């Protein structure tokens with residue numbers, strides 16, 4: 036059994052609290068004193084105006100011999116520069132085999148560089164497969180909270196099970212992160228985040244909580260917005276509990292943007308500059324490998340993580356390379372252009388990468404961790420048809436291509452995980468709705484939001500009509516929460532974990548529905 040999550044989740048320890056430098060709190064108190072140093076002496080320890088690990092720690096991108104461990108120094112996280120001078124700051128890191136950090140197996144020093152927002156991304160390697168590790172950082176005499184992380188099983192291993200949860204859409208203003216508090220306490224080997232980690236909008240009145248600024252447009256804006264979100268103890272606890280695999284959706288940059296096309300009417304070069312700064316802040320704030328370091332407005336986010344021969348996660352990016360919605364935005368009858376072979380959510384390179392990786396995958400279960408709903412849900416009762424043009428049905432040609440690939444190449448147990456729409460769904464994915472065999476070739480679990488949308492409802496108003504219109508939809512619910520999954524070689528089990536309210540703190544969590552999928556049978560059985 037894995038050990039419990041770290042007790043220090045997201046909160047500075049008593050020891051590190053003592054290391055605060057309080058008082059005048061001016062930037063000048065971050066004294067490098069390099070000018071005062073006598074020749075040959077050690078560099079003086081940095082002193083901070085306040086606790087520099089205010090944003091907690093995180094880990095991600097697990098492999099069988101390592102992962103990324105992350106922190107960002109920010110004694111004043113909501114101000115430009117984070118309350119630090121524009122100089123590199125040495126940060127010591129340690130990885131241990133025990134929660135008390137007694138058996139340290141890897142350690143070293145990294146530089147928190149101002150050009151990367153004083154973030155630190157370390158990739159310790161040479162660790163043992165399939166076990167828990169703990170990590171922490173030290174800068175000057177300040178020490179970070181301890182995070183817990185885990186390596187994946189060896190590539191050839193046949194693990195008995197994998198437990199993970201996935202989540203998305205955590206609008207700060209519309210609710211508390213109660214669902215993340217519960218998620219952090221789950222027995223997760225991994226946490227998958229499917230995007231809308233932040234929202235870019237301006238502060239609004241009369242919300243549960245308040246954004247820190249007008250709409251965010253610049254690197255400093257994005258950094259401060261991430262910092263606001265990351266100051267939440269529940270989010271820090273979820274990061275400290277297990278390694279993450281994070282991808283993005285639209286709000287990490289701009290609502291419903293498509294590649295280089297913004298929502299607002301601004302010149303392309305203006306938007307691409309904004310995208311570059313938003314992507315940089317995403318990299319700085321997430322436990323991503325150096326391979327994902329952005330170059331201008333480009334950041335390579337699609338990648339794979341393998342859990343031995345049990346499961347492979349194909350993490351997708353359906354924002355950066357997509358063509359504009361072929362039939363425009365909104366819910367409407369397809370216009371014909373959704374069958375244009377040039378319209379794409381993935382872009383050709385990512386699609387080739389996905390198809391090739393699926394064919395070569397050694398895994399019993401192939402998980403697509405991605406953003407927008409793949410099932411073609413008809414939103415209108417009766418013979419009329421209305422589908423969401425921002426989701427896969429707006430790109431119907433490519434949607435069918437993916438499902439056909441599952442079928443024709445006999446891909447082992449494809450399971451699609453989805454965020455984006457702030458509601459829970461369990462869908463069987465039918466290859467073709469309009470005349471072919473109508474066979475289910477995969478299943479899709481759509482997870483609701485952590486907080487976006489505020490308090491939800493267990494049974495949406497149109498539920499009966501929607502289920503009657505779309506028989507491949509086996510479950511739909513509009514509460515807030517997250518989705519917990521367990522994979523064994525024979526069976527996949529999904530629990531929809533929901534909280535009844537988020538506009539005030541303290542909601543309990545419950546399992547609203549449970550579905551199982553038997554290996555080799557792409558259909559859903561409700562078991563709870």
Ligand SMILES: [Fe+2]
Pocket residue numbers: 204205231286455456457484487
């Ligand atoms: Fe969202």
